[in-house]
Amino acid sequence: MPQKHIFGPVLSRRLGLSLGVDLIPFKTCSYDCAYCECGHTTVKDITRQDFFPAEEVIAELQGILVSRPHLDSITLAGSGEPTLARSLGVVIASVKRDYPEYTLSVLTNGSLLTRNDVVKELLPADRVIPTLTTVSQQTFERIHNPHPSLNIEEIISGMVQFRSRYKGAIWLEVFVIPGLNTSDKELAGLKEAIDRINPDLVQLNTLDRPPAESWVTAATETELKRVAQVLGRAGTEITRDRAPKSSDPLGKTGATDLIRATLCRRPSTVEDLVRTTGLSGGEVAKILGILERGEEVISYRGTRGVFYAIGLDLDKKERVK
Numbered sequence: 173m174p175q176k177h178i179f180g181p182v183l184s185r186r187l188g189l190s191l192g193v194d195l196i197p198f199k200t201c202s203y204d205c206a207y208c209e210c211g212h213t214t215v216k217d218i219t220r221q222d223f224f225p226a227e228e229v230i231a232e233l234q235g236i237l238v239s240r241p242h243l244d245s246i247t248l249a250g251s252g253e254p255t256l257a258r259s260l261g262v263v264i265a266s267v268k269r270d271y272p273e274y275t276l277s278v279l280t281n282g283s284l285l286t287r288n289d290v291v292k293e294l295l296p297a298d299r300v301i302p303t304l305t306t307v308s309q310q311t312f313e314r315i316h317n318p319h320p321s322l323n324i325e326e327i328i329s330g331m332v333q334f335r336s337r338y339k340g341a342i343w344l345e346v347f348v349i350p351g352l353n354t355s356d357k358e359l360a361g362l363k364e365a366i367d368r369i370n371p372d373l374v375q376l377n378t379l380d381r382p383p384a385e386s387w388v389t390a391a392t393e394t395e396l397k398r399v400a401q402v403l404g405r406a407g408t409e410i411t412r413d414r415a416p417k418s419s420d421p422l423g424k425t426g427a428t429d430l431i432r433a434t435l436c437r438r439p440s441t442v443e444d445l446v447r448t449t450g451l452s453g454g455e456v457a458k459i460l461g462i463l464e465r466g467e468e469v470i471s472y473r474g475t476r477g478v479f480y481a482i483g484l485d486l487d488k489k490e491r492v493k
């Protein structure tokens with residue numbers, strides 16, 4: 173039966189073999205980032221809600237973890253902001269109680285780290301991965317198009333406070349967009365904020381998939397190295413593949429559902445899907461062909477070739493078919 177909340181395991185660039193857990197409806201987020209690979213936010217909110225019962229998510233997880241599969245991470249992520257879900261704390265506590273051998277990561281934009289309830293719920297997680305791109309409110313609004321109540325200085329203060337209470341690892345993602353957050357002034361501000369937050373690791377990331385806004389471009393390796401040098405911080409890495417080049421995490425059972433679940437959350441090329449599923453290129457192409465004929469999947473051109481997706485705003489994409 174298709175999973176509603178669990179996707180993968182997928183081979184993540186940052187986390188290795190990662191089992192994704194999605195707590196929120198598609199593109200419900202406090203930001204509407206220009207670089208978002210899932211398209212534009214449909215519900216922009218900062219109010220935490222009971223989107224789905226925690227028990228429903230936990231039951232799906234148990235169905236997979238009962239066989240104790242090898243995983244590098246169980247990752248709360250998906251197509252929006254997971255800390256908006258009031259089920260967050262219950263799901264984290266349940267995983268750490270029943271499956272302590274797994275590393276539990278939370279991908280967050282960090283905007284709700286100003287809230288005491290969110291911080292408390294995150295404390296048992298092994299790794300929290302927030303995003304910071306700028307210290308300037310103007311640049312923050314340009315890149316993230318955030319909920320109008322959000323202020324970048326308050327968010328950075330929330331991250332600093334979180335560091336003082338949280339004993340797990342903080343991996344700070346800095347998403348680099350040439351021309352937007354790469355000036356000397358931007359980088360000096362970022363350096364100061366990062367030193368205050370004091371994360372265990374800084375991961376420099378850049379565009380890898382088609383963005384919500386076509387003006388966003390990817391940083392080159394040279395630009396990323398320059399940013400790393402200016403930040404001048406030990407424990408800064410440029411995001412590259414952590415994943416092995418091939419893997420067959422699920423066997424071939426459920427491959428169509430895995431491809432569906434992946435494409436709902438992130439557009440992918442055939443090559444991406446080969447690495448995610450462990451299937452051959454021919455097998456992936458065959459499944460994509462069936463899904464395209466059934467009009468479940470669209471394809472369009474991006475910087476790395478033809479991408480496949482489910483649920484994107486088709487008018488803004490250059491469709492292949």
Ligand code: SF4
Pocket residue numbers: 201202203204205207208209210213250251252253281
């Ligand atoms: S990139 Fe993350 S934070 Fe930004 S809009 Fe997409 S889901 Fe939200």
